[in-house]
Amino acid sequence: MNIASQSVGGEAVFKPMIQIDLEVKAFLSAWLHCDQISTYSARMISHNRSDSVRHSNLFSSAFNELLEVAFRARHSSGEIACRVSRRGETDRIELTFPCMPEERQFYEEAILQIAGSEARERYLNSVSGDLAPSREVVLLELAIDYNATFRLDEAGADTITLVVDLPLEGLPN
Amino acid sequence: MNPYLLPRFETQYDINDQEFSISGIVRPQSIDELAPSIALLKDSIDRVRGILYVNIRRLTQMNNTAFHAFSRVIIDACRARPDLKFVVITSSVVGWTTRKFGRLSGIEPNITVEEYDSEFYPGQTFLEEGGFIPILRTQTKLTWRHERTILPRHGMQPGIVMADICCGIGDFAVLVQREFEPSRIVALDHARTSLAYARNVAAEFDIKGIEYTYGDASEMLLEDDQFDLVTCRHSLQVFNNPELILKELFRICKPGGRVYITNEKNSHCLGEPRADSIQWTYNEVAKLWAHFQMDIELGPKSRRYLIEAGFEDIRVESFMVTNHDGDPQDFADVIAAWENVYAGEMATKRGDPPAFIRRFRQGFQDHIFAALHPKGYAGWPIWVASGRKPL
Numbered sequence: 001m002n003i004a005s006q007s008v009g010g011e012a013v014f015k016p017m018i019q020i021d022l023e024v025k026a027f028l029s030a031w032l033h034c035d036q037i038s039t040y041s042a043r044m045i046s047h048n049r050s051d052s053v054r055h056s057n058l059f060s061s062a063f064n065e066l067l068e069v070a071f072r073a074r075h076s077s078g079e080i081a082c083r084v085s086r087r088g089e090t091d092r093i094e095l096t097f098p099c100m101p102e103e104r105q106f107y108e109e110a111i112l113q114i115a116g117s118e119a120r121e122r123y124l125n126s127v128s129g130d131l132a133p134s135r136e137v138v139l140l141e142l143a144i145d146y147n148a149t150f151r152l153d154e155a156g157a158d159t160i161t162l163v164v165d166l167p168l169e170g171l172p173n
Numbered sequence: 174m175n176p177y178l179l180p181r182f183e184t185q186y187d188i189n190d191q192e193f194s195i196s197g198i199v200r201p202q203s204i205d206e207l208a209p210s211i212a213l214l215k216d217s218i219d220r221v222r223g224i225l226y227v228n229i230r231r232l233t234q235m236n237n238t239a240f241h242a243f244s245r246v247i248i249d250a251c252r253a254r255p256d257l258k259f260v261v262i263t264s265s266v267v268g269w270t271t272r273k274f275g276r277l278s279g280i281e282p283n284i285t286v287e288e289y290d291s292e293f294y295p296g297q298t299f300l301e302e303g304g305f306i307p308i309l310r311t312q313t314k315l316t317w318r319h320e321r322t323i324l325p326r327h328g329m330q331p332g333i334v335m336a337d338i339c340c341g342i343g344d345f346a347v348l349v350q351r352e353f354e355p356s357r358i359v360a361l362d363h364a365r366t367s368l369a370y371a372r373n374v375a376a377e378f379d380i381k382g383i384e385y386t387y388g389d390a391s392e393m394l395l396e397d398d399q400f401d402l403v404t405c406r407h408s409l410q411v412f413n414n415p416e417l418i419l420k421e422l423f424r425i426c427k428p429g430g431r432v433y434i435t436n437e438k439n440s441h442c443l444g445e446p447r448a449d450s451i452q453w454t455y456n457e458v459a460k461l462w463a464h465f466q467m468d469i470e471l472g473p474k475s476r477r478y479l480i481e482a483g484f485e486d487i488r489v490e491s492f493m494v495t496n497h498d499g500d501p502q503d504f505a506d507v508i509a510a511w512e513n514v515y516a517g518e519m520a521t522k523r524g525d526p527p528a529f530i531r532r533f534r535q536g537f538q539d540h541i542f543a544a545l546h547p548k549g550y551a552g553w554p555i556w557v558a559s560g561r562k563p564l
Contacts, residue, residue, distance in 0.1 A: 031202040035234075050372060052359070052384040053394045058268045061234055064200060068236060126241075128248050128280045132204060133237040141237055145272050173268060173387075 014085035014092050017045045021081045024098060027071065034071055038064035041084055045091065049169060058168045062146050063093055065138050066164060070097045072135070078159065089169035094153070099160040104152070107160060110136040111150045114143045147171060182232075184210040186217040191224060193217045196231035199239040207242050214243065218250045218257070225257065229274065230264040230289050231392055244277055251281040259284045266363075266388050306342055306370060308510035311503050312407075313344045316435070316555060318499070319492040321352055327488060327559035328431035332356050333401035336425060338390050338418075339363075339408035343371025346383050355402075359395065361388040391417045395425045402426075406435040409478070413466035419482040426562045432484065433559040438472040444543030444551040451543065451551075454536020458511075461519055472556030484560025496544035496551040504551060505541045512537035 018041050027033055042060035049055035063084075070080060078098035085092045099107070113119065113136065123144055126137040133141070142148040146166055153161040182197035193214055201207055218225060227247070229235075235243075247259055261277070263270040265288050277284045329335075331354045337346045340360035350358055360383055362368055371385045388394060390408070403426045409415040422432045439462070442455040462469040471478075476489050496504040516534045525533070544551035 035198070035200050047357075047384060051368075051386045053361075053386040053388060054266075054268050057233065057394055061269050064234070065237060068200075068238075124276060124280055127244050127276065130241065131245060133241050138237050141273075144276075145269060171268065173265065173271075 014087045017084045017086050019083045024075050024078045024080050027080050034064050034067035062142055062166055066095050069135050069138055090165050090167045093164045094161050096155045096161040104160055107152055110139050184213050191221045192226040192228050194228035198234040200236040201239055204242045214246050225259050227261045229270055248281055251283045261286045263288050309342055310344055311506055315494045315498050317348050323557055327433045328402045329353050335402040336400045338405045342367045358383045361386050363389050393421055397424050398427050399425050401430045404433045410436045410468050410471040423482050428562050428564045431559045431561050435555055435557050436472040437469055439469040441554045444540045447539035450536045450539040454533055458515055464523055475556055475558035479560035485563050486561040489558040491556045494553040501544050504544045508537050508540045
């Protein structure tokens with residue numbers, strides 16, 4: 001599979017670290033897959049970070065949330081691809097999964113809101129008001145607590161790629 | 174039973190401490206999976222007066238589903254009972270908890286977040302100041318002459334996966350890596366200055382394969398049953414509760430793997446000439462450490478500790494670092510550093526009178542005299558012990 005992150009529009013190269021592809025049906029067969037994929041990937045990519053255990057814990061925490069978002073979309077067919085790449089202190093997660101046009105619109109709007117000035121307030125309102133976090137709030141939390149940045153890439157018909165950059169090395173303790 | 178079906182988190186309420194604790198990995202698909210824990214939290218809130226402590230020091234993962242569920246209960250309680258305060262205790266080791274739970278105090282001022290840190294081991298601060306680093310290097314140089322031949326008898330061999338817990342400035346891990354070439358070393362310490370030093374040394378000398386990590390030896394993020402060999406040198410004697418550390422060393426060691434510990438019995442330090450003065454001072458060192466809840470006499474107790482922690486095939490031996498291990502000045506430098514810390518800082522902090530401190534210092538000076546004397550002999554005994562984790 002093409003590793004889109006290696007060179008896009010003159011952007012410096014993100015080097016591939018690990019990639020996990022699986023059928024959506026297989027992925028949805030157990031909720032625990034989110035935990036297992038995030039924990040395994042985190043362990044594999046963290047050994048050469050300045051604090052491997054801390055990095056692994058943080059990365060697993062963020063990646064698991066993204067996988068849970070994809071899991072809750074509950075598409076019945078297709079493939080899900082999880083790619084992790086690295087440039088310097090930033091780790092990039094590219095999550096490609098089936099997505100209907102209206103969902104795409106949701107992600108586009110959510111990413112706009114994350115970049116907005118009221119992101120933190122929206123997040124706090126959700127924590128104090130909602131029984132369960134929405135997909136948008138999960139993404140907001142990653143932006144607020146992990147300094148994550150988001151982008152959507154075209155991946156093909158009825159699929160999207162959510163590109164999330166995590167600067168965990170520079171994250172203050 | 175499939176281990177993945179077992180609950181991987183635990184919630185408890187301690188009525189005496191008014192403390193609700195959550196530990197482990199909490200990643201439910203739905204809030205329903207948390208129902209018993211949420212009920213326990215609500216019940217704890219109903220029973221408490223004043224402050225409810227929410228201890229999440231051992232919480233390693235929690236997804237947003239669970240975070241929202243627990244947070245809502247706490248926030249609702251703040252609104253229903255303004256008399257009640259919540260103190261969330263996080264760990265400085267788990268990178269995300271303080272930030273994530275810290276948001277709650279922005280919502281409700283009656284919620285505060287406190288980060289648990291190394292201050293819980295007060296005695297250690299004497300030994301972890303930056304100025305002590307050169308002497309730690311010299312100590313390791315002196316002990317390594319012995320340990321490099323001892324270690325293979327305690328499970329060290331090429332290719333193993335090992336952890337060095339309480340690694341300090343990381344020099345032992347570097348020596349091990351060069352001599353024995355384990356496939357992976359995780360070196361953990363809770364002193365960030367020591368770890369920064371260790372990482373700088375590794376970068377400067379292009380040393381690969383050692384992962385320096387920040388952590389608390391009494392509750393590590395490292396997973397169970399990971400390491401063929403777990404080393405913990407000169408550290409159990411520094412903790413006021415060595416059993417707690419040994420439990421963690423046991424946990425991360427693979428079944429069939431070994432845990433290797435070294436400790437001292439400082440009252441057995443010796444020297445000639447001026448043996449009596451030296452003996453007196455080191456007896457006093459033992460009492461001084463005990464005052465600060467540390468046991469510098471732990472060495473010969475290692476066997477008992479290992480047996481009681483559940484290890485088998487216990488192996489114990491001892492060696493004497495002497496002024497004849499290389500340059501006698503190295504030995505003298507170590508003693509001079511001890512004098513500065515023990516007589517200069519610890520005895521002063523204990524409130525010892527000047528006359529006592531003068532006599533106390535004299536013993537160290539006499540030990541240095543013995544070390545540098547052309548016909549002298551000076552010794553520092555160390556006990557090595559290891560045990561195998563049962564299969």
